[in-house]
Structures are given as structure tokens and as C-alpha cells.
Amino acid sequence: MPRVAISLGTSSNPGPYGYDGPGRLINAYAESRGAEGRVPFPLYVIEGLEALATLTGGAGVRAILALESYAIVVAGRLVFQVDEAGTATVLGGLPSDGPVYLARNRRSPNPQVAIVCDGTYLIASGGVLTTVSDSDLPPPSSVVCIDGYFVFSCSLGRMYASGVDDGETIEALDFATAETSADALRCVARRGRELVAVGEASIEFWSNTGETNFPFSRGQSVEIGCLAGKTVQPIKQTLVFVSNQQDVRILNGYTPEVISNNAVNRFIRDTTDKSTLFATSWASAGREFYALSSPSGTWVFDASTGFWHERKSHGQDRWRVSVVERLGDTLLAGDASTTSLYAMRPDVYAEGSDPIEWEIRAPMVHAFPSRMIMNALHVDAIPGVGLNTSDDDNETPRIMLDTSEDGGDTFGGERQISVGTINQKLTTVSAYRLGLIRATGRVIRLRMSADVVRGLMSASADLTRLG
Numbered sequence: 001m002p003r004v005a006i007s008l009g010t011s012s013n014p015g016p017y018g019y020d021g022p023g024r025l026i027n028a029y030a031e032s033r034g035a036e037g038r039v040p041f042p043l044y045v046i047e048g049l050e051a052l053a054t055l056t057g058g059a060g061v062r063a064i065l066a067l068e069s070y071a072i073v074v075a076g077r078l079v080f081q082v083d084e085a086g087t088a089t090v091l092g093g094l095p096s097d098g099p100v101y102l103a104r105n106r107r108s109p110n111p112q113v114a115i116v117c118d119g120t121y122l123i124a125s126g127g128v129l130t131t132v133s134d135s136d137l138p139p140p141s142s143v144v145c146i147d148g149y150f151v152f153s154c155s156l157g158r159m160y161a162s163g164v165d166d167g168e169t170i171e172a173l174d175f176a177t178a179e180t181s182a183d184a185l186r187c188v189a190r191r192g193r194e195l196v197a198v199g200e201a202s203i204e205f206w207s208n209t210g211e212t213n214f215p216f217s218r219g220q221s222v223e224i225g226c227l228a229g230k231t232v233q234p235i236k237q238t239l240v241f242v243s244n245q246q247d248v249r250i251l252n253g254y255t256p257e258v259i260s261n262n263a264v265n266r267f268i269r270d271t272t273d274k275s276t277l278f279a280t281s282w283a284s285a286g287r288e289f290y291a292l293s294s295p296s297g298t299w300v301f302d303a304s305t306g307f308w309h310e311r312k313s314h315g316q317d318r319w320r321v322s323v324v325e326r327l328g329d330t331l332l333a334g335d336a337s338t339t340s341l342y343a344m345r346p347d348v349y350a351e352g353s354d355p356i357e358w359e360i361r362a363p364m365v366h367a368f369p370s371r372m373i374m375n376a377l378h379v380d381a382i383p384g385v386g387l388n389t390s391d392d393d394n395e396t397p398r399i400m401l402d403t404s405e406d407g408g409d410t411f412g413g414e415r416q417i418s419v420g421t422i423n424q425k426l427t428t429v430s431a432y433r434l435g436l437i438r439a440t441g442r443v444i445r446l447r448m449s450a451d452v453v454r455g456l457m458s459a460s461a462d463l464t465r466l467g
Contacts, residue, residue, distance in 0.1 A: 006377070006444070006459040007363050010041045011307035012299070013261045014361075017407065023443075025309040027358040028455070032305050042382070044455035045358045046311060047284070048348030049321070049333055053086035053341040061334025061341065064325040065102035065113060071327045072113050072124050074100045075339060079115065079122070079129055082341065084328050092129035095120055099230050099278075101187065103145040105165045112167045114150045116143040121152070123167050136160075136172040142187035142229060146195050147208050149215060153185040159197060161214050176214040178204050187229035191239050191251065194219075198232055201225035201244060205254065220254045227268070230278035233290055236303050240290050242268060242277055248292065248301065261308055264292070264299050271296065282324040282331060284346075293318050293336075314354035349451035357449040360456065361408060366441030373464040374434035377401070379446065380457035381419040381429050397450035401431050404443040411445055419448075437463075 009023035010030040030041040055061070058075030065072045072091075073080040079091045094100070098118035104111045110126035119139025121132045137160055140152035150162040157178045163169035178185060181202035189196040195206040195216050202225055206216040225244035226232060232241040238251045240259070246268045248260035260268075271277055271294045279292045288303040291311070298311040298319035311319035322336035324344060331344040340352060350356055365374075381399065402414040417429050446456070 002464075003460050003462050006365060006461050008043055008360055008456060008459050009363050010305070011261070012310045013263045013308065014408070015262075016266065023363040024359070024361040026360075027309075027311055027356050028360055029300070029302055029309040030305060030307050039458045041305075042455055042457050043360060045349075045356060046309075047331075047344045047346045048356060049342035049351040050345055050348045051340060051352050052330075052332070052343045053082055053088050055080055055082075055088050055339045055341060057090065058339050060337045061322050062097075063100040063102050064323050064332055064334055065104060066325045066327040066332065067104060067111060067113070069328075071325060071332060072102060072115070073332075073334065073341065074102070074115070074117075075334070075341075079124060081124070081127060082327075082332075084330060086341070088341070089127070091124055091127065092122070094122070099142075101142040101144075103143045103150060105145050105150060105167060106148050107165045112150075112165075114143045114145070114167050116140045116152065132168055134168075134170050136174075137170045141185065144188045144190045144195070146190050146193060147215075149208075151188050151195055151216070153188045153197070155184075157183070157185055157197075157199070159185070159188060159195075159214070159216075161216070171213070173213045176206075176216065176218075178202075179218075181223070181225075183225060186226045187232055189232050189234075189239055191234070192237065196239060198226045198229065198241065203251075203256070222254055222256055224249070224256045227274050228277040231292060233279045233281035235281045235288050235290050240279070240281070240301070242274075242279075242292065248290075259301060259306070264308055267292075267294070267297060267299055278322070280321070280323045282326065282344075284331060284344075291319065291321070291324075293322070312357070313351055314357060320351060349454070355449040355451065357447065360446045362444040362446075362459065364407070364441040364443055365437060365461070366439070367437075367463075367465055368441065369439045371439055371466045372437040373466065374437055374442070375462040375464060376430060376432045377434060377444065377459065377461045379429040379459045382455050382457055397448065397452045399429050400447040401429075402445050402447075403434065404445065405438060405440070407440075408443040408445075411443075 012024045055075040058078045061075045063074040070083045077094045080088045082088045096118040101116045103114045113124040115122040138154040142153045148164040152160045160175045178197040183200040186198045197204040204221045205219045209217040227242045240250045243249045249256040281290045290301040313320035321333045323334045333342040333344040398416040402411040404411045
């Protein structure tokens with residue numbers, strides 16, 4: 001009987017009806033190995049989360065900004081200063097639960113960290129949190145720092161600038177107006193040394209020309225807007241955002257190019273309250289990621305491959321992480337719904353006390369209009385090393401295999417297959433007598449929650465085609 005390669009997929013992009021789309025990667029992603037690799041795109045499990053700090057009195061982590069030796073963290077309505085050891089100190093509180101924006105200036109030895117939340121402006125500096133009340137500054141909605149200036153977005157499309165490295169000095173005439181379109185500002189952002197005014201229907205790019213009052217001058221603009229300000233994130237030395245066309249775009253120069261696939265676009269479209277969309281981005285080991293979340297799910301873009309995958313935490317519809325920020329050698333990850341602050345690490349195989357439940361749904365196997373018999377399925381698992389613990393799932397890890405004959409709507413016939421014991425670093429997972437594949441095809445699903453097996457190399461099947 002012929003043995004044929006079975007694709008495990010490289011990206012999540014399920015179709016709207018099951019039968020018409022490729023597979024899904026949940027808590028797993030494809031990494032390029034190129035022509036010299038054993039396979040071009042092996043699949044790996046996402047990084048784990050190691051408990052770092054409990055932010056007592058706080059709630060879900062809303063924002064993080066790292067400085068040289070500590071980070072400012074907003075959790076619930078409290079503002080914390082957290083050092084690299086995870087020691088957290090409460091600095092004060094915020095008045096509301098709205099979106100939070102953080103930025104720092106160049107003041108030394110104690111930089112000023114601007115905190116903007118629902119029209120309130122505070123400064124954290126030297127372990128002290130101060131509310132800034134300045135009649136010359138209307139209630140701000142976001143903040144960014146460029147060339148030492150704090151720049152605030154406010155109502156009527158106005159942007160105000162502080163003094164250089166002086167967040168407490170704002171003059172009534174130190175403003176300009178984004179005027180390309182008659183739209184409201186979603187937020188202000190930074191790209192290199194450009195100030196980016198992100199509006200509902202347009203995006204403007206400003207540069208520091210040293211003008212009197214407001215030091216930035218308008219340059220290029222594009223006729224595309226942003227759906228939710230908290231989706232704007234830096235990646236690959238530019239910005240990624242959810243556009244008002246209900247897709248994800250990256251600014252390539254001054255061209256907003258679509259990077260989302262159809263499944264991600266449907267995710268955005270089906271989010272009833274678009275203001276609940278938010279994103280975070282981070283870099284690790286030379287790779288950059290953009291994670292887009294709503295209460296109903298999380299989709300992650302891998303900039304090194306252009307592929308998307310999904311993330312779900314145990315017992316949740318979405319990934320528990322709200323924001324990722326690098327502090328020294330540590331990637332800080334805030335929990336969206338608890339008081340937990342984590343270190344995100346590739347050598348950690350769980351999320352705190354919860355398992356990482358990874359799932360791979362391979363693209364549909366079919367020979368339409370013919371039927372087939374699947375006599376065996378073989379999968380190379382890596383590394384397949386069991387842990388010497390009393391937990392049987394970790395001591396002798398297993399892959400759960402089941403199949404769907406209706407395009408992935410329902411699955412049945414689960415089998416548990418061992419993937420290796422202690423010191424066994426590569427094994428072939430095989431299942432036999434998998435029965436008839438109808439003309440409409442079969443979806444193969446592989447799942448695992450053990451703390452040990454970190455990925456899959458390839459798969460093949462022994463198939464007999466029926467006339």
C-alpha cells in the first residue's frame with residue numbers, strides 16, 4: 001500500500017464551513033527551517049509562562065512599560081513598580097477601567113512615565129505617582145514620547161506636546177490638528193522618529209521640524225483608518241493595526257498592506273464590540289509576534305513566516321496574556337483576568353499551574369470523488385522526553401488522535417498513543433486501522449497537554465485508494 005506525506009499545516013486559516021479551509025494550529029506554530037532542514041516547517045508548542053509576581057490588590061494586567069531596571073505595570077486600577085526579581089510596589093491608583101497608554105521620556109536619573117487613562121494624566125517617576133492637572137491640556141486619550149516630547153491625542157483631532165523631557169509643562173498653544181479627514185483620533189503612536197496620528201478614517205505621519213509651539217509638521221497621509229486604538233503595535237520597525245476595513249494591516253512605508261487571512265478577518269468581523277479588540281507585540285530569539293485578542297479568541301501573527309496561529313489558555317476561549325514587554329532578559333507577560341505577572345520562557349511547558357493544551361488539525365485528507373482506506377498514520381514527535389514524576393501524563397506523555405468525517409464539526413474515535421519515555425528524544429507515533437475515508441474527506445486532529453513534548457516534525461499515512 002502506498003505511503004503518502006500528510007500535511008500538518010503551517011497556519012490557522014479554517015474556512016467558514018469546515019470543508020473548504022486548511023487546518024488549524026492552536027498553541028502551536030510553524031517555524032521555517034529552509035531547504036537545509038529535515039522538514040521545511042516543523043511545528044512547535046508556544047512558550048510557557050512562569051509565575052513571577054502576584055500584584056496584590058490589583059486585577060487583570062492592562063499595561064506594562066519597561067525601563068532599565070524596573071517596569072511600570074497597571075493592573076486593575078492600581079499602578080505598580082516591579083523590579084526584575086518580581087518585587088512589586090504599589091504607587092497609586094487610576095480612576096477608571098478604560099484603555100491605558102504608557103510612555104517614558106529621557107529625564108535622568110528618574111525618567112518620567114506618562115500614564116493616560118480615560119482623560120486622566122498621571123506621571124510616575126522615582127517611585128512617586130502624581131496626577132497632572134493642567135488646564136492647558138484637554139482630557140487626553142493616548143500618549144507617546146518622541147524626541148523627549150510627550151505627545152497626547154485629545155478631542156477634536158488635536159495633539160498636544162509637552163516640554164522637552166518635562167511632562168508637567170504644557171502650553172495652551174502647543175497643539176496641532178490632524179486634518180486629513182474629518183475623523184476622530186484613535187490614538188497617537190511612534191514609528192522611529194515619526195509621530196503617527198491614527199484616526200478612524202485616516203493615518204497621518206508627522207516629523208519633528210522644530211516648529212514654534214507644536215514642534216511636529218504634517219507629512220504623508222493615507223486614507224485608511226483604525227478600528228480600535230489598542231490594536232496599534234510596533235513590529236518590524238513599523239506599525240501593525242486593525243483597520244477600519246476589518247482586517248489587519250502593516251505599514252510598509254506609507255502603504256497599509258493587508259497581512260491577515262480570511263479566518264482572522266472573520267474573527268474581527270464577528271467581534272460585536274470592536275472596542276474590545278486589543279493587541280500586544282514582542283520579539284524573541286530574532287522573531288517578532290503580533291497577538292490580536294478579543295473575549296472570544298486570540299490570533300497571533302509570526303512576522304518571520306507570515307503565518308497565523310491561535311492561542312487558547314486552559315478553560316478559556318482566548319490566550320490569558322494581555323500584554324508582553326521585555327525587561328532586561330525577561331519577557332514580562334501580564335494576565336488579562338488575574339493578578340498574575342509571568343515570565344514567558346521557551347523552557348517552561350505550562351502556563352503557571354495550568355497545562356498548555358496544544359492542538360493541530362491537519363488540512364483535509366481526501367481523494368474526491370474516490371474513497372480511501374487509511375491503514376496507518378505515522379507522526380514524528382520531538383523530542384518526546386518524559387519527565388520522571390508521579391504524574392503519568394508527564395512521565396509517559398501521549399498524543400490524543402481523533403478524526404472528523406464532517407469537516408471538523410464533530411470528532412470521534414479518540415486514541416491515546418505514547419510518544420516516548422525518559423531519555424527517548426525522537427519517536428514515531430503510529431496508529432493503525434483507521435478505517436474508511438469517504439469522498440468528502442477526513443480531518444485529523446492531534447492534541448496533547450503534557451508538559452514535555454514540544455512539537456511535531458512530519459506525518460505520513462498508508463492509504464489504499466478505492467475505485
